[in-house]
Structures are given as C-alpha cells and as structure tokens.
Amino acid sequence: MAGRRPDVPYTLDDMAADAIGLLDALGIAKAHVLGRSMGGMIAQVLASEHADRVLSLTSIMSSTGNPVLPQAAPDVMAMMMHPAPDPMIDPEGFLAVRLAFARRIAGTGYPFDEEAHRAILLDEVRRSYDPGGTARQIAAMAVAGDRRARLANITVPTLVIHGVDDPLIPPACGQDTARSIPNAVYLPIEGMGHDLPRDVEERTIDAICNVMAGRSSAEGT
Secondary structure, three states: OOOOOOOOOOOHHHHHHHHHHHHHHHOOOOEEEEEEOHHHHHHHHHHHHOHHHEEEEEEEOOOOOOOOOOOOOHHHHHHHHOOOOOOOOOHHHHHHHHHHHHHHHOOOOOOOOHHHHHHHHHHHHHHOOOHHHHHHHHHHHHOOOOOHHHHOOOOOOEEEEEEOOOOOOOHHHHHHHHHHOOOOEEEEEOOOOOOOOHHHHHHHHHHHHHHHOOOOOOOOO
C-alpha cells in the first residue's frame, strides 16, 4: 500500500517455474492446467508465461490481482490470519479453529461435510505442518500485482469457475478473470463459496472436460 515491494522468499512466478520443472522431470511436454484459489493464480501465470507448455487453463475461485476488486470479508480475513493451536499439542483445538474457518468460507447452498473437511485437515497435518509456509504463500500473492495485462495474452481454451457465495475471494474476482482472458468461459455456481461441495463435482468435471476438449460451453451444449 505504501508503493514499496517487500522482499519475499518466493513469488507466484517461482511456483509456476516449479510446476514447469515438474513437467520437465516427468517428461511431459504440455499439460491441461487447473488451479484453485492461489493455485488458480499460479495456473494463470503458467498459461500466460509458459504458453508452449499449456493445453488449457481452468482457474477456480481465483483472481487477477486487480487492485480495485473487492477484498475478503473482514471477519474471514481475521479468521484466516488468526493462528490455530499446534496440532501436535492440541489436535482438537486445531481442528476446531480450522473447521470453523472452513465452515465460514463454504457456501450456503450445499451441506457442509464436516467429516470430509476433518479428514482433509488431518491428512494435510500428517503430510506437513508449517504455518510459516502459509504466511509466505500469502506474501507471494500480496506482491504478485495486477496480472490483467498478462492474462490478455492467453490463447488456450480457458474456463473460470467461481462460487457466487465466496466470502474469501468474492465473485467479482472471477468475473474479472474471465473478462481479462480472451474467449474465456465463465461458470458461476450459485450457493458455492470458497469450497467445492460434492454436489457440484459432476457439473464442474463436465465443464473442465469440455474446455480440455476445446469446446466453448461450460454446460456441455
């Protein structure tokens, strides 16, 4: 906000370069790229800066970095930034805090599957627990800047999916993403927040398969 760029350990461009490195290591020349939330921002960078490696782009519940777009609801941001108890010391306290956040950012149109969220949180903790990593990722998003000029250069088939009830990355951000990418298909989902309920899986998978096949409709027509 002061017009100075802070020094951060890594950027979205670095994470996109990591994805390219993985494709190289696996011997994959081109791939269909899909990203959700921050992953959507990384996917956007991949499609704009590594066009020769991307077959299609799906950006889910993400944004362009346009500074005039609405921000997260204040209570949502406060919940996201509030530290949770250490899961190694207080696993139930950790789960209570993280589940409350997951419930807050979920949409109101579909049942909240607490057991599924609990299982995901426990899997994530078992894989790696590094609160500092979350802070570094937020910093990387904060300094990424406005990507609209970069997005205007994307030529691959593109789908933008966004929940109409998203309180973390408001739907205007998804709309801006779709407007910024030539010929992008925009799929708003009523009742969905910053989550992917099981009840929308079939619809979203069909839409993603359509864009991968180069079809222009998100609804399969």
